Amino acid sequence: MERLQAFKFELMPNGEQQRKMRQFAGACRFVYNKALALQKETHAAGGKFINYVAMAKHLTVWRGSNDTPWLKDAPVHTSQQALKDLERAFVNFFQKRADFPRFKRKGMGDSFRYPDAKQIKVDSENGRICVPKLGWLRYRNSRVPLGEVRRATISLRAGKWFVSVLTKRDVEQPIAQGSSVGIDVGIARFATLSDGTFIAPLASFKKHEQRLAKYQRRMSRKVKFSNNWKKAKAHVQRIHARIADARQDFLHKAPHTISKNHAMVAVEDLKVSNMSKSASGTVDAPGRNVRQKSGLNKAILDQGWGEFRRQLEYKTTWNGGYFVAIAPRNTSRTCPCCGHISADNRKTQAQFKCVACGHEANADHVGAINILAAGHAVLACGGMARSGHPTKQEPTEATTQLIA
Structure with a gap:
């Protein structure tokens, strides 16, 4: 290939x-x-x-x-x-x-x-x-x-x-190694895998936020376009570059480890730009909980979900695996035991409790299990799968073995 x-x-x-x-x-x-x-x-x-x-x-x-x-x-x-x-x-x-x-x-x-x-x-x-x-x-x-x-x-x-x-x-067509995995991304946990493990968030911007604000205030007190202002601006740019470099390093290593150890990876097809839109509204129709939504938007963008998915997609293909993107609808509201779907199943961000059968688990772990099941369904039905291998309307022998 x-x-x-x-x-x-x-x-x-x-x-x-x-x-x-x-x-x-x-x-x-x-x-x-x-x-x-x-x-x-x-x-x-x-x-x-x-x-x-x-x-x-x-x-x-x-x-x-x-x-x-x-x-x-x-x-x-x-x-x-x-x-x-x-x-x-x-x-x-x-x-x-x-x-x-x-x-x-x-x-x-x-x-x-x-x-x-x-x-x-x-x-x-x-x-x-x-x-x-x-x-x-x-x-x-x-x-x-x-x-x-x-x-x-x-x-x-x-x-x-x-x-x-x-x-x-x-390069030679690589042979995928490992099992299948579903991944649910979040704020408290950057990525939760269906096998129960998770990756802690880096929060690169949050770690440098106070230091960045300090040097931004120093820059604002300088005469614009003066030599001292240019020096202060260069310092701010270096901090921004350090934040981006740390995030990029993290977003390269995490997908590399996942794609190397799993033959099929299923993730949600999230619209990050829509999820991180401002809630301020307009003068005639002002938004609600604007400050809380602003903080959530900052946390979402600091995680780098979009780049994580892009890295995971091509790295999975490079390692010969299958990458599947599924619709995120009800992945965190469906009980993996009885299949009951309800918004009451997840009353908090961290805990999942089914109102029908009483099953309790971490909410992100439940979401990852449902994502993996949806990914298997997509491969079995010959749906939209992105991989380094051709997809057919009927499952191939390799796909059947993978799902089994």
């Missing part, structure tokens, strides 16, 4: 290379914003959406204009990739997967991408990479990128430059 994998390294550029990278990122941001403004103007005038091919012709005019001669200093491929990013953003908006594209600001996601593998040279033995108009860049050689290089993305984050190298390689 073919595997695409990205390897990310911290760059160690010199002063001239840093200046050029900021210039290239600024050129991509300018092209993106100018193309977005042109799309808005065309739409306001009653015109049709401008696709990438037509927009690339505008890019040629902008690069040859006397008003923007500095666009020629940046590689043309990186500017073209900015136009492709904008087109993808519009496609996501048209298909109702994202909001309307917004203009990019300086310092927010500064990056540029080299799409042509022929322009990229990686010397992993000496820890350096060569890209057009930047030459050889040294990076922290933490591991060897495996496979054939496809493209490279250079980005700025918290004052540090990073390169992400996407590679492609052929």
Whole structure:
């Protein structure tokens, strides 16, 4: 099977290379914003959406204009990739997967991408990479990128430059190991497994919240855009990066352990964006329990449920297992013993007690058991299952053995 994998390294550029990278990122941001403004103007005038091919012709005019001669200093491929990013953003908006594209600001996601593998040279033995108009860049050689290089993305984050190298390689189809498991995510317990074990939450933001607020207050007392303000802002950015790094490390290790030890993984198909919406309401119709809902939203987003599911899905596929996403309806209200469904079965967040048969257990554990049962039903009926194996309308021999 073919595997695409990205390897990310911290760059160690010199002063001239840093200046050029900021210039290239600024050129991509300018092209993106100018193309977005042109799309808005065309739409306001009653015109049709401008696709990438037509927009690339505008890019040629902008690069040859006397008003923007500095666009020629940046590689043309990186500017073209900015136009492709904008087109993808519009496609996501048209298909109702994202909001309307917004203009990019300086310092927010500064990056540029080299799409042509022929322009990229990686010397992993000496820890350096060569890209057009930047030459050889040294990076922290933490591991060897495996496979054939496809493209490279250079980005700025918290004052540090990073390169992400996407590679492609052929690997043998792995054989899944272990049993089936259902997973219920929550606040008090990050993930509860159907076998009774659970993973404690990391709560990365909560651990650094007071320290972050302290340095944010210091930054607010500085004169905006002064040297001291810039130093304080850099400190705040480093804290944010530390929070994100700790969360990302946790969200990589937990799914890796689960997918390595289980042949089938079933989780709820949660809509995290809907669950974390604000309850403030409007002036005419104000919301209720706004402060409590705000705290719940913060806790949900701090857990990283969406990223946890994404990591779990592709890692399960890499290990040859089956990943099943089921509807979350009544998973925490159904008794696993008698099948009775009632909201009264779960009067508290932590305890489950069936009003029909009297079965008592931890609520998250009950939810995980019901999720596993629903996952088995999906595989048995040939429903929507995401895995590294083809699915059929009738269960295959391997699926039958797995369910048994």
